[in-house]
Amino acid sequence: MARNLLKNPSGEEQLEFWELTENGGSQWQVEDLPGDCGFEFASDGVTKYFATSFELCLKRQVIDLMAEGYSPEQLDAQPAVTVEDWYCGRTDCGCTYQIDVCLLDEKQEVLQEFKPDPVTLDPDCDDCSWKQVSHTLSEYGSGLRFISFQHGGQDTKFWDGWFGVRVTGSSVTIEV
Numbered sequence: 001m002a003r004n005l006l007k008n009p010s011g012e013e014q015l016e017f018w019e020l021t022e023n024g025g026s027q028w029q030v031e032d033l034p035g036d037c038g039f040e041f042a043s044d045g046v047t048k049y050f051a052t053s054f055e056l057c058l059k060r061q062v063i064d065l066m067a068e069g070y071s072p073e074q075l076d077a078q079p080a081v082t083v084e085d086w087y088c089g090r091t092d093c094g095c096t097y098q099i100d101v102c103l104l105d106e107k108q109e110v111l112q113e114f115k116p117d118p119v120t121l122d123p124d125c126d127d128c129s130w131k132q133v134s135h136t137l138s139e140y141g142s143g144l145r146f147i148s149f150q151h152g153g154q155d156t157k158f159w160d161g162w163f164g165v166r167v168t169g170s171s172v173t174i175e176v
Contacts, residue, residue, distance in 0.1 A: 002082075002173035002174060002175055002176075003173065004171040004172065004173060005063045005065075005068055005147065005171075005172045005173065005174070006061055006063070006149060006170050006171060006172050007061065009168070009169060009170040009171060010046045010047070010048050010049065010168045010169055010170070011030035011031075011048035011049060011050050011168065012047070012048055014030050015028055015030065015050075015059070017061060018059040018060065018061060019059065019060045019061065019062075020057075020058075020059050021058045021059065021060050021150060022055075022056040022057055022058040022152065023057060024053060024054070024055025024056045024057055024154065025052075025053030025054035025055035025056075025057065025154065025158075025160070025164075026053040026054065026160060026161050026162060027053060027057065028050055028051070028052065028053075028057050028059060028152075029050070029051045029053075029162045030048050030049070030050055030051070031048065031049060031051050031162070031166075032047060032048055033046065033047055033048060033049060033168075035049065035051075035166075041086070041130055041168065041169065042086075042130060042132075043169060046168055046169050048168065049166045049167060049168035050166065050167050050168065051162035051164065051166050052095070052152055052153050052154050052155070052162065052164030052165050052166075052167075053154060053155070053161065053162055053163070053164050054154060054155050054157075054158040054159055054160060054161070054163065054164065055154055055158075056152065056153070056154050057152045057153065057154060057164060058098075058150055058151070058152035059150065059151065059152055060148060060149065060150035061148075061149050062104075062108075062146055062147070062148045062149075063146060063147040063148075063149070063172060064145070064146055065144065065145055065146060065147065065174070066145060070174070070176065072145075074176045075142075075143075075144045075145065076142035076143065076144070077176075078138065078139060078140060078141065078142065078144070079174050079175050079176045080136050080137070080138045080174070080175045081103060081136065081137045081138070081140075081144075081147065081172065081173070081174050082134065082135070082136045082137075082171075082172070082173050082174075082175070083099075083101045083114060083133075083134070083135050083136075083137070083149065083171070083172055084132060084133070084134045084169070084170065084171045085099055085132070085133050085134075085151055085167060085169070085170045085171075086130050086131065086132050086133075086167065086168050086169040086170070087119070087130070087131055087133070087151075087153075087165050087166065087167050088121070088128055088129055088130045088131060088165070088166050089121035089123065089126070089128040089165055089166070090123065090128060090163055090166075091123045091128050092123060092163070093123065093155050093156070093157050093159055093163040093164075094120060094121060094122045094123060094124075094155065094156035094157065095120070095121050095153055095154065095155045095156055095163070095164045095165040096118050096119065096120050096121075096153045096154055096156060096164075096165065097118065097119045097121065097151070097152075097153040097165040097167070098115075098118040098119070098151065098152065098153055099114070099115070099116065099133060099149075099150070099151040100113070100114070100115040100148075100150045100151070101113070101114040101115070101135070101137070101147065101148065101149050101150070101172070102114075102147070102148040103137055103140050103144050103146075103147055104144070104145065104146035104147065104148060105143040105144065105145055105146075106143065106145045106146075108146055108148075111140045111141055111143060111144060112137050112140035114135045114137055116133070116135075118153070120156065121165070122156075147172055149170065149172055151167055151170065152165070152167065153165035153167075
């Protein structure tokens with residue numbers, strides 16, 4: 001099984017290793033599962049999640065693949081890059097979730113991007129339980145050297161505190 005290249009994917013080390021690109025409202029917070037979202041997580045090893053607030057909260061890691069031990073030859077063979085993330089909302093407040101993953105060359109210019117439309121969870125018509133997004137990037141050409149992973153969101157009612165989307169269990173893997 002390929003190793004997860006993201007450090008601290010579920011908040012076990014609070015916000016360590018994450019660049020807070022947007023930290024609005026009451027800012028990012030790490031909470032214990034199941035917490036106020038009320039739903040258990042599907043994986044036994046995950047005990048925490050990141051919670052967003054009433055203004056946009058985004059966090060990012062840029063993975064240096066050469067520093068992670070991959071050779072230019074391995075990367076130029078265009079190995080499949082799989083991204084997975086988990087998100088959920090609260091049952092009392094709607095929220096939005098977004099993810100943006102970019103495969104980058106040595107100058108950190110985009111080779112390929114995965115950026116689906118933001119998702120809105122409405123507790124009046126969604127169950128707001130944990131949902132997974134998974135995507136594999138391939139056929140992106142030679143030159144892959146970095147991967148940028150960014151995700152987050154906010155609540156839809158602008159309530160003070162941490163009523164926005166919850167994220168955890170994120171991963172980026174390469175099949176070499």
